[in-house]
Amino acid sequence: MNTTDLRRAAFHPATVAAGAVVVAVLVGLVLAALAGAAPGTAVAALTEGMVGTPYAIGKSLNAAAVLMLVAAGFVLAYRAGLVNVGGEGQLCAGGIAAAAVGTTLPDGTPTAVALPAVVLAATTAGFAWAGIAAALRAWRGTSEIITTLLLNFVALAVLSLTVHEPSLLRQPVTSSETLPQSAPLVAGAHLPSLGLSRSPATIAILVAVAAVVAVGVLFRATPTGLRLTALGHAPEAAARLGVPVARTRFLALSSAGGFSGAAGGLLVATAPFVLAEGFSSGFGFSGLVVGLLARGSMTALGAVALLLGFLVSGGINLQLVAGVPATAVSIVESLIILLIAGSAWWAATRRAAARPAPAAETSAPELIGATR
């Protein structure tokens, strides 16, 4: 390997992403120290919460599954040139639909019927919720970033409404201590366990991996994937080649919502099997982070989702054991995005400069990723 190769490797997107993660984690340790936890204690609490017990591992896997689904949807829309910031709202829509179906099915409905019904309802609800923003984008040209973002606030309010109103999904109020949440889902709608001993891990991770593989295959091997990519790269050229631009955009963004909706359904179908305010907290945003960090690679998407899933449950333990506010993990997460977003252009130009002269022109603009 000569120096040119080395320099190119140093500015490879994966190296840059890894560098950003390292810097952000160092900042996290400083924050932990500020909160009064010695770096050793903080790291120990974090690892304990991540991989210390079968329980921790199971929790982390469940979180990673949700992140993978949201991120797979994000990537699907992102390839078509659409940014889905509405993961949180779509998770809520999916969760509400899942709870509505899961609590109304008769007791004793077999899993083979109840579980698919719940997941299907959640997916449809997420699809429809994102469909509002998607239709506005496809046929009116309204920025999907603004609408998906605003729809998050509406969905959070709808969630609050459904769990507070006895006429909607609130469990029967028997005393003043009845929590504002839904009744538990029927037993058939509970997500089966993965079968690991003393672990809460469910088959959600399998569903998520299947979804990620499906999106990967879609882009690698199908005409639909090619159409989406063409639309994302050059909408006008795609239109001339016969891609139905408006319809493809609508389906891409709505499907992204379908993935997030399914994730919301899986969250509700996991213990404690109820819909409550805040059940989706932060997964929508973290899913977006995973999608951005993966930079189009489905393998990277799986890896990053696992990393963040473990970080999130580690962060909870960090708060419990070391007394460091769990928001430290959110700080680390948002720093990672800012660092990667800021370094993308810089790294791309450095990398292009380090490459043999003739090819330098072709790849830099594509890697900028800033020319929306």
Add this chain to the structure above:
Amino acid sequence: MTVLTQILVSGIGFALPLLVAAAGELVSERAGVLNLSLEGMMLSGAFTAVLGSVLTGSPWLGALAGVAGGLLLGAAQALLSVRCLADQIVVGVAANALALATTTFGARLLLDDGRGHDVAAFDRVEIPLLHDIPLIGPALFGQTALGYLCVLVVVVTAVLLSPRTGPGLRIDATGEDAVAADRTGLPVRRLRILCILLTSAMAGLAGAQLALSEVRAFSDNMTAGIGYLAVVAVIAGRWRAPGTVVAAILFGLAQALQYALPALGVAVPPAVLAMVPYVIAIVAVSGLTGRSHAPSGLTVPFARA
């Protein structure tokens, strides 16, 4: 005080921070930069304002700290989106998450440490005679000193940077066609950075107004989406000051209704009212606005070829 007056008082109370932030955001957007980070700038401003007020005991120094808190996030947005050509929207969303997490973390560490902290807040100053105007008097002329300053800042910015002034024309040129503006010798990047810094300073001021004049304390995520509504107010106002002002006031009144209707005995679930401003915002963004009004260079980064 009649009920209508009360709604107006609380409506203007909500509208004023929104208005200051929106007036600032208008300048950035005309220059071609969309700051979704406005929400985070306001939240940082609110946090540093309360912190400054607690530490110094002076509300004015607190407000100054609020402006500085907004500027801090604005500097990050400017560096990343103008210097490093990062996607403005991605940076904005991430900056908001950073501000939310950092202020929550900071509040745990610095404000909720078990010892009570006195926030030196602003008191209301009722302007004689004007305050006695029926209906609108108490709403408009019963603000705090910082509130009047906010109105002044909005008016000064709107007038000095209106499209009829030299600087205003330069800002519009930068946002409409950065390449052409660059060819005529305008310093496109410097102009955009200055606009973002102005926006963030005003957003910080808005946060300070919210924290030191209205709420008189800091609570986690206390802006709760006002920053996004301010961005939408600019879009709904078709990138011009009068429309933006009207939109900001409407959003403020919609927020006030949330608290006013239950007080009037109208039984509407609070969640329904909480979603009203956002539903209005979605309709405003998608329905009322023609696309032709947007600065054509909005969200497009500029680099010399």
